[in-house]
Amino acid sequence: MAKDLAVAPVERVPPIRPDYLLVADSVPALIGVIAADGAVESCNRAVLEYFGATLEEIKGWTTSKLVHPDDIPAEIARQKHALETGERMLSEHRLRRADGVYRWFQIHGEPLRNSEGEIVQWYMLQTDIDDLKRAESQLAGEKRLLEMVALGRPLHEILDSLCAFVEQAAPECQCAVFLIDPAEQKFDKGFAPSLGDAYTGPLRGVPVVPGSAPCGAAAIHKTQVIAFDIESDPRWLGSPYQSHALAFGLRAVWSTPIVSRSGEVLGTFAVYQRHPGSPTQIQQDLIAQFTYIASIAIERAKSDNAIRRSEAFLAEAQRLSSTGSFYWRRTTDEIICSDETYRIFGIEPGTPVTVKLITSRIHPDDLQRFSARVEARRTDGSRAEAEYRLLLPDGSIKFVHLVSQTTATESGEMEYTGVIQDVTEARVAAETLGKLRSELAHVARVTTLGALTASIAHEVNQPLSGIVTNASTCLRMLAADPPNVEGARETARRTIRDGERASEVIARLRALFTKKTTASGSIDLNEATREVVALSMSELQSQRVALRLELANDLPPVIGDRVQLQQVILNLLLNASDAMSTVEDRPRELVIATTVEAADVHLSVRDTGIGFDAGDPDRLFDAFYTTKSSGMGIGLSVSRSIMERHGGRLLATPNRGPGATFSFSIPREAQDVLGAPGLTDRHQRIMVG
Amino acid sequence: MTAAALVSIVDDDESVRESLPDLLKEFGFAVQSFASAEEFLASGRMEETRCLVLDIAMPGMSGPDLQRELMRRNQPIPIVFITANEDSSECARVLLAGAVSCLIKPFSETALLRAITKAIQTG
Numbered sequence: 001m002a003k004d005l006a007v008a009p010v011e012r013v014p015p016i017r018p019d020y021l022l023v024a025d026s027v028p029a030l031i032g033v034i035a036a037d038g039a040v041e042s043c044n045r046a047v048l049e050y051f052g053a054t055l056e057e058i059k060g061w062t063t064s065k066l067v068h069p070d071d072i073p074a075e076i077a078r079q080k081h082a083l084e085t086g087e088r089m090l091s092e093h094r095l096r097r098a099d100g101v102y103r104w105f106q107i108h109g110e111p112l113r114n115s116e117g118e119i120v121q122w123y124m125l126q127t128d129i130d131d132l133k134r135a136e137s138q139l140a141g142e143k144r145l146l147e148m149v150a151l152g153r154p155l156h157e158i159l160d161s162l163c164a165f166v167e168q169a170a171p172e173c174q175c176a177v178f179l180i181d182p183a184e185q186k187f188d189k190g191f192a193p194s195l196g197d198a199y200t201g202p203l204r205g206v207p208v209v210p211g212s213a214p215c216g217a218a219a220i221h222k223t224q225v226i227a228f229d230i231e232s233d234p235r236w237l238g239s240p241y242q243s244h245a246l247a248f249g250l251r252a253v254w255s256t257p258i259v260s261r262s263g264e265v266l267g268t269f270a271v272y273q274r275h276p277g278s279p280t281q282i283q284q285d286l287i288a289q290f291t292y293i294a295s296i297a298i299e300r301a302k303s304d305n306a307i308r309r310s311e312a313f314l315a316e317a318q319r320l321s322s323t324g325s326f327y328w329r330r331t332t333d334e335i336i337c338s339d340e341t342y343r344i345f346g347i348e349p350g351t352p353v354t355v356k357l358i359t360s361r362i363h364p365d366d367l368q369r370f371s372a373r374v375e376a377r378r379t380d381g382s383r384a385e386a387e388y389r390l391l392l393p394d395g396s397i398k399f400v401h402l403v404s405q406t407t408a409t410e411s412g413e414m415e416y417t418g419v420i421q422d423v424t425e426a427r428v429a430a431e432t433l434g435k436l437r438s439e440l441a442h443v444a445r446v447t448t449l450g451a452l453t454a455s456i457a458h459e460v461n462q463p464l465s466g467i468v469t470n471a472s473t474c475l476r477m478l479a480a481d482p483p484n485v486e487g488a489r490e491t492a493r494r495t496i497r498d499g500e501r502a503s504e505v506i507a508r509l510r511a512l513f514t515k516k517t518t519a520s521g522s523i524d525l526n527e528a529t530r531e532v533v534a535l536s537m538s539e540l541q542s543q544r545v546a547l548r549l550e551l552a553n554d555l556p557p558v559i560g561d562r563v564q565l566q567q568v569i570l571n572l573l574l575n576a577s578d579a580m581s582t583v584e585d586r587p588r589e590l591v592i593a594t595t596v597e598a599a600d601v602h603l604s605v606r607d608t609g610i611g612f613d614a615g616d617p618d619r620l621f622d623a624f625y626t627t628k629s630s631g632m633g634i635g636l637s638v639s640r641s642i643m644e645r646h647g648g649r650l651l652a653t654p655n656r657g658p659g660a661t662f663s664f665s666i667p668r669e670a671q672d673v674l675g676a677p678g679l680t681d682r683h684q685r686i687m688v689g
Numbered sequence: 690m691t692a693a694a695l696v697s698i699v700d701d702d703e704s705v706r707e708s709l710p711d712l713l714k715e716f717g718f719a720v721q722s723f724a725s726a727e728e729f730l731a732s733g734r735m736e737e738t739r740c741l742v743l744d745i746a747m748p749g750m751s752g753p754d755l756q757r758e759l760m761r762r763n764q765p766i767p768i769v770f771i772t773a774n775e776d777s778s779e780c781a782r783v784l785l786a787g788a789v790s791c792l793i794k795p796f797s798e799t800a801l802l803r804a805i806t807k808a809i810q811t812g
Contacts, residue, residue: 461773465794466704472798476715
């Protein structure tokens, strides 16, 4: 076998002994021998086979194309240097294979010296490093692209570079990357630096369907689509795409879907060739690797966009809700703030924020409380909520609500994340609302007073009349002869009694109609009801309303503002009376009842009036809704808001018969187990009764 | 000496029924008080009543109701209305219906005496 291999081309190589040659021929590496002056002397069989050339042709390498023409000058210079200095040769150049393809080789030349140390020959070993070279270059390209991704370079820059790189690695090809709009299922922007916008532009907006283009088919079927020759490929014959590609001189189109990790098709990677064909294995490897890198770049760009969008959304939400966020690592004093936090504190954006800077913005009155809290926050770690006032450099005051939460980092450090909300507007609005509400309640009371004028006059005139009559009688009895002292004394007593009665009426009026701020106390709703009834009795009488009181015995007290609750009762009572003013065919009956229902005290006012449309019990409470042409709709609305502020509810229900029932529930006074005399009394009664 | 003229008082307010009779007795009238119109109608003292002092607003049958009832029964007793209500339209209505006078509480003894005297003369 070895003898068979040792064949011809070794005509004249005296220094090499045949057994060495035998060995050299059996080695798959390329081995050559050159003389001390650089002339090729011989080579092994592998060399001849690789080049597909004769030794004579090889000897003329400096003028043939066996070595890549671009590499020849450098190679000559290197050999010259080595021959002069005797230094070992080490270089890389491209050698043309028999099929015409240049491959990279590493040349390794060792000098052979005689006993005097003179160089007599050089042994040259040529190692094929083409695959290695390509892998290196591909790796460098990938590295550069991934760096761009990592640095957050714009997507168009990355994809343009990607195409350029693939085109460099596969010089006979041109490339394009097309993005897909997932919502519209249409091709979005395309990137093809060598083909230009003129090529990608018209493809934008083309639907992602198999018939539109090879890229459409690749995206839909999620698999690579090879169009060997677009000119004759039946799948796109006569399509707008076909003529578009041909107009750019493209014949072969190889489309590969770019798929995200979750399996979504993000776009396609198209490789073109100006002559028909299929991708080689090397090209396929390139396509596979760079399609993958494109997917990383596109996914990254998408998530960057999503983050940017959500950041913008968050910033907008913070601005709209006047809520800022901040982050404080306890060991340092620096606080990281959102834009809105800067705005709330009136700090120039970008300024480093420290605890000290924040402290300088706290209102002096709140400073001590704030500082104590901050110090505590350095050591304790829980959720905290507090409200502070800020005093900004421009002199304005803000109310802020602060919530913070502690978390421990992996290294065990404490971090605070918090939000701060500017509640100034809400505070001011609440105060204004409170004032308005009290004004409105007063107006409503005065309006009610107007409606009650006649009734009140009646209530006052009645005892006044008694006083005048009794005083007249008294004078007459005293003036008689003999004076009727006993009768006079009796009439004088009645005068006093009527006077007291008048002053009681005035006192009740004053209590009910004086503008007072809210005063909470314990109230007996029965008693409050009786007082209201006493004031409106004559009004009811003149309206020929028969009133019945069904007040529960032992009604537990409620907590609230006596005047306001009486105003509600009065409102309900006058409403009921008004609702019956046109009723002629049935008795005008009014029943006021109090009951206890679980934790609530309940008061209802039932009339036999015209009632209301069952469809609009809620509208009844709208400020200006009224079923009466001359009505005071505002009364019900105010009544409802009074009840709500007492933690109660105001309800309107149509009666089964004629009329309606308006009622309210209000929580009974909290029963403090310790020292609640009412409770003990009731218990005793229950036990006795 | 002729018997004192009988003045009947109808008022639901107890203090009126207490005070007014004493004053009218001082004037020399005989007085009878009733708490409601119905009570007066049932008393059988309508014939001898020379003047009726009548409250306008009362539960059940009101003063004007009684005025109409007496007309219907053809018993035109002269009526002096008294009311604690300042609504003058009510007064006008009863005067148009034939009442002698309408006094608004509180009224002076002079006004009352003048009204009752006029009523008795009318009758």
